[in-house]
Each structure stands twice: as C-alpha cells, then as structure tokens.
Amino acid sequence: MELWYYEDYITNYRLGLRVKETLFSGKTRFQEIAVLDTWLYGRTLLLDGIVQTTEKDEFMYHEMIVHPALVTVPKPKNVLIVGGGDGGASREILKHPVDSVTLVDIDEGVIDISRQYFPQLGNWKDSRLSVYVEDAVRYMAKTRDVFDVIIMDSTDPLPSGVAEPLFSRAFFQDASDHLSEDGVLVSQIEPPFFHPQRIQKLWQHLDMFPIVKIYWGLVPTYPGGVWTYIIASKKHDPQKVTKNLPFSTRYYSRAVHEAAFILPVFLAEMVKRESDH
C-alpha cells in the first residue's frame, strides 16, 4: 500500500509526497500542525497543511534567510527572529559571533513539536538564545530593545492568516524603529510566480528603508522550487558585501550571495517596485 500526501497550496497545482508514516497530527491554538515521515525528504513539518520545512532541504531555506543579512551588517550583535519556531533560523544565526538571539513565535505548539521531532534544526541550548511565546506585533510594541538584524521567518502572508499583520506597514515601521542605524530586516516572501501583487504591496510597506532588494534561492519542496526573500537596509547595501563566513555552509557562499540578487528577466519585471515601472 502506498500513502501519499498532496499539498494544496497553489491553486490548480499539487505537490505529492509519498509518506512512510504520520508521526504527529494535532491542533494548536493557532493552526493545524503535522509531522510526516516522507520517503523523499525525511521528516516534514506542515502547518495548516502546507509544507514548512523538511529534514533534507531545510538548510537551503535557513541559510538563505539568515546569512545575507548577517554579512550585510558589519558587526551584528543582537538579532531578533519573528516566527522561526522550528529553530532553523536561530541555529544559523548562532553560528555567527553574535551576543544575543531573541526568538518571538506566537505558537508554542510549533516550538514544542519542532524540538521533539526536528532536534537537529535548533540549537536550543545556546545561552545566547532567548525564546518568547508571544504575538510579535505586541512584543515589538512594548520592547525597548534595539536589534542589528530582524529576520521574519513567519508563515506566508495569506489574507486573514495568522501572519498577515506582520506584513503591514505599521509593523515594518515598528521594526525599523527597533533597528540600529546599521540595521537590516529580511523576510521570506513566498514563491514569486503566483502572487506578484502581494510583493508589490510589500515595496510600499517597506518604503521607510532607503535600500530594499529582492533575492532568491532554491527550496525544492516549495511550489515552483524557488523562494524569494526581501531585504531592507538602513545603510549598508546587501549587494556590496565583502565579508566571508568564518564557518562552512551547504548552500550559501559569497558567490551564491552575489548571484542570488540576479533575477531572471521576467521575474525582475514581476517583482519590480511599482514606481520603477
């Protein structure tokens, strides 16, 4: 007998993964959560039925959401992660000589399940890491901390989804106010092909930053196989980085960093800031 899970994320398109077994299936206060053991990608985390990360290719996403921002800031000391309850982004940040990493995820269930089923994703014992279970909008409103990098590793900004308020102009303004003058913010922004109008909106919501750019990377488990990231910076241009990482990586390199900002012609056109059209 064969078991298959079909992800219904992009209209008229399905990703099918053959499943060995369901390791966990339940509901948190905010979303449905499941862990499947798949033949191709190993353990696979799903939120509301959508693949978030898998054992085999999580490094591609987590390296690319973290390292470009961390090398853009000359000496990043304090880093905030919005979301990121699976632990992968914090693990990558903690490879840098930072002083503190603050992880704010609204859903304790995601953190608990990730620690249990994906222990290699996180570096939970590192004393530089602080974890808060809280709505990031509320956290940001009340904290007085200032960060050098903010990594937005949330679920997608689906209309009326749990992550939608995180993609508002008000939240980005608040984030900008909590960034040091060297500061950089990066967010994953879902696959580029399917909802370019949502990316158009983002440019407008990030217009308090003088430098905003889009880069991309592979994530074979995501629809279309690529993922895009938006990076907003107060001072330093992420395309003019000369720092090398002091540790080894599986996806990221200086050359990959540079190439990631080169978009195919149609894609560059699709995600261009509207005022540039």
Added chain:
Amino acid sequence: MELWYYEDYITNYRLGLRVKETLFSGKTRFQEIAVLDTWLYGRTLLLDGIVQTTEKDEFMYHEMIVHPALVTVPKPKNVLIVGGGDGGASREILKHPVDSVTLVDIDEGVIDISRQYFPQLGNWKDSRLSVYVEDAVRYMAKTRDVFDVIIMDSTDPLPSGVAEPLFSRAFFQDASDHLSEDGVLVSQIEPPFFHPQRIQKLWQHLDMFPIVKIYWGLVPTYPGGVWTYIIASKKHDPQKVTKNLPFSTRYYSRAVHEAAFILPVFLAEMVKRESDH
C-alpha cells in the same frame, strides 16, 4: 468535478496539475504522447507521461538551453539540434543571425503534434531551418556537415530510454568531430538532485572537450523547480563571454548568464567532476 494529472517521474514525488481537458492522447512509434490543457500552465506536452514543456514556462528552458552556447561562440553560423521536435530551441536559435539550423528528431509524431498544438513554440517557416526525422546517432555517423553549436534537446537519459544512446561517449566523440574549432555543445541534463551519479558519468563521456561546465536555470514545472545544463567547449570559455544579445528575452540576460554558473555549495559538490573530489 476536478480532473488532475499526477506525474510520476521522481520516485516518491508527484507533480499534480489540474486539467481542463485532454487535447490529444496517442502513441507514436517511440513513445506515448499527450497534450493537456492545464489551468496553471496552459497547454502541456507529455512524453511517456512526463511533462516536457508547457505554454507558460517553456521560454525559461528554451532560452537557457540556447543562448549561453550561442553567445559563447564568436560567430555561430551553423547549428544542429538533436531532438527538439517541439520547435522551441530552433525558435530561439533563429533569433540569432545564423546561416542554418538543422533539427534532427527521431519522432515525427512529436513534431506534428507540436506544430498543431503549440504553434507559437516553433518558427517552422524560417527558410534557414531544415528538419530531418531520423535517429541522431545515425545522422551524425553519416553527415559531413560541420557545426558551430550542437544543442542536445532530447528527453532524459533514462536507462534503456529512447535518448540513452545520445549520452554515450561514442556519440559525444562523433559530435565533437562534427564541431568547428570554435565549437560548443550543450545538453540538458535533468534535475540535479535526484541522480547525481548520471551526471558523474557525463563528465567522463565528455572528456574529449577541454572545457566542460554546468549551469542551471528555473523551470517551475520540472521536479524541484530547477534544471541543469552541461556545456562543453573546444576553445571558448562560456564563463568569459562579453557578447550581448541583439534582441529582447524573457529569462536570459548577461547577468543571468553569469549567475547561472554559480551553483549552491551542495550542488557544486554533487555535480563536481569525480577527479576533482
């Protein structure tokens, strides 16, 4: 009622496309052939059940299999396409100021169906194009023509598949003998993640060329979302190209050309020539 087609190409992985209707389904002497009208990608050509090309994203593949080679050769005059019966590669080549394009496809059925259902893919009326329905191995053995570029746009080198002989050392030697001293050969080589050992073999089969490199591009309909291409050159390094295209493109650009040779660390390691390990 919803109709879905699930492609079984990569073990334990399925691509599902919602289908409006089946426009054609039949058998040629060599393979099963089908044309589906899909909601997401428009008309979709399948050979032996595997997606070959779709209306919406065919330009990504056809631009990337053609232009890097055509700009590497200083003045390409005569170009051979092995396979390519859908017409897309020849359409892109004919945008260059070449003297002749020779298309050799073993399967007349693919050419006929493509001309009927994908008329915009080909530029069949251009008088510089000659089409031969023939086994490319036999064609190569008997022709005395010399080419500046050979584009191998065949189906994948599946063990005992119709395209397998095209990926043998003997065929590449024959191809090399039919290339001018400026000559370049390029072949699509299936997605990189799943069968790296087949790519290892290719390095050995192409060792008569002093310069062999791998580059990649997006094709959202293919499993994993990216495709790799191998380019073998007698004299000119495809990474040292300064020519610009005299026409507009939707995927390719000079910057995209350069970035396409930058592979993520794990992928560079996976497809590295064995002697370099």
